[in-house]
Amino acid sequence: MSQPLTGVKVLDFSTLLPGPLCSLLLAEAGAEVIKFERPGQGDEMRSYEPKVDDDSANFVLLNRGKLSVAIDLKSPEALSQLLPLIREADVLIEQFRPGVMDRLGLGYAALAEVNPRLVYCSITGFGQHGPRASEAAHDLNYVAASGMLSLTAGNDGAPVLPPALIADIAGGTYPAMINILLALRQRDQTGRGVHLDVAMADNLFTFQYWGLGNGALGDWPAPASGLVTGGTPRYQVYRTADGAFLAAAPLEDKFWDNFVALVGQDANALAKMSPHRAIEAVAAAIALHPVAYWEDRFAGQDVCTSRVVSLEEARHEPHFQARGLFDRSVTTAAGGTLPALPVPVDAAFRRPDRSAASPALGAHNQLLNR
Structure with a gap:
């Protein structure tokens, strides 16, 4: 054709x-x-x-x-x-x-x-x-x-x-x-x-549809406050024990519940905290172990969490090669x-x-x- x-x-x-x-x-x-x-x-x-x-x-x-x-x-x-x-x-x-x-x-x-x-x-x-x-x-x-x-x-x-x-x-x-x-x-x-x-x-x-929608209702977004700009533990980058990073985006409850359980936290307890305190609690848990531990623990689980890799690593990743x-x-x-x-x-x-x-x-x- x-x-x-x-x-x-x-x-x-x-x-x-x-x-x-x-x-x-x-x-x-x-x-x-x-x-x-x-x-x-x-x-x-x-x-x-x-x-x-x-x-x-x-x-x-x-x-x-x-x-x-x-x-x-x-x-x-x-x-x-x-x-x-x-x-x-x-x-x-x-x-x-x-x-x-x-x-x-x-x-x-x-x-x-x-x-x-x-x-x-x-x-x-x-x-x-x-x-x-x-x-x-x-x-x-x-x-x-x-x-x-x-x-x-x-x-x-x-x-x-x-x-x-x-x-x-x-x-x-x-x-x-x-x-x-x-x-x-x-x-x-x-x-x-x-x-x-x-x-x-x-x-x-x-690209800022959500912020414009919120702003139209009088709630203009600010840094570290919105759903996808750092205001929730469900959309964060966490540091591991060996200095690597995990990008965690378990926004929906089904993913969040899986993520929290594997991290060793209590979802009900986190829900009662302020977003800032909940972020700190999850960050402290992630910081206890190296990135390899978390990759192994999250493997095959629906947690919407990925290791932060370099462009060089991504370029040679088997998925993108395939x-x-x-x-x-x-x-x-x-x-x-x-x-x-x-x-x-x-x-x-x-x-x-x-x-x-x-x-x-x-x-x-x-x-x-x-």
Whole structure:
């Protein structure tokens, strides 16, 4: 079977993470992705460390299976060079501040005149309009601005750095992918494209549904107080006797009862304590034994508890190996190889070749001449 996006042409003017990861997902589902980069330098992500041959590992992972065209978008002839590709494109992704593409002659209104079927996706931090639309910011700033970062505060009241680029991926890449697919479906019905306004900060509020619900009833969440932000012994990270950690999430009573019994605590006694005291009691019990003891004790039991492992350990965990997460590969232009980035595209939809290349800068400039 052909892939679901076979025949879809994507023009990607984005850099770094949100847009490139979105176009990677589209490419894995069969789309032809043409990546436009600055001559000489290319996507800034190419310069990051560590390097695999000439490019960073980050760039190689995010640009598997794409084509690269090096072009100076400010040059007088850029628009005329791009017009043939724009006329036949299905999707355009851009990640500049609002107004930049308009100044380059590549804004949605202008391109919709050339290609009314174009699905034009703009990914920004704060959206195409509003008081903060042109504000310079990065992932951490969007997480802070949306209220999410405040809920990571520990006992000293200081928020901790998130371990992932939540706004870029969860607020940018995934909503962009979803809306591009919706727009393509709508185009099937109407014959017309649309301008998509994907604002990373906006989309972080969805992840705080419970806090917004509580807040609407006058109970705004605070650090170490909510159900999933440290306010209960049923959703905590506990230290073991040997300094390892257990992530315990036995929220439902059936799991909690199993967990408490195996930890050697009394559920009724814990229920009569304040949440803080109950957390301390469970923590004291967990701290009596090393992590191996608890792994053995919890094995085969429904307790929703896992050892906190490193990324290296998780990468080689037998379960994920059995799932084939790292069975595909990406090669550099010079022939170096890395395991491909696992992506949330079902195996039934992904490209059939298990190895694909990351492009050299400008390797496909001949596309400007066809």
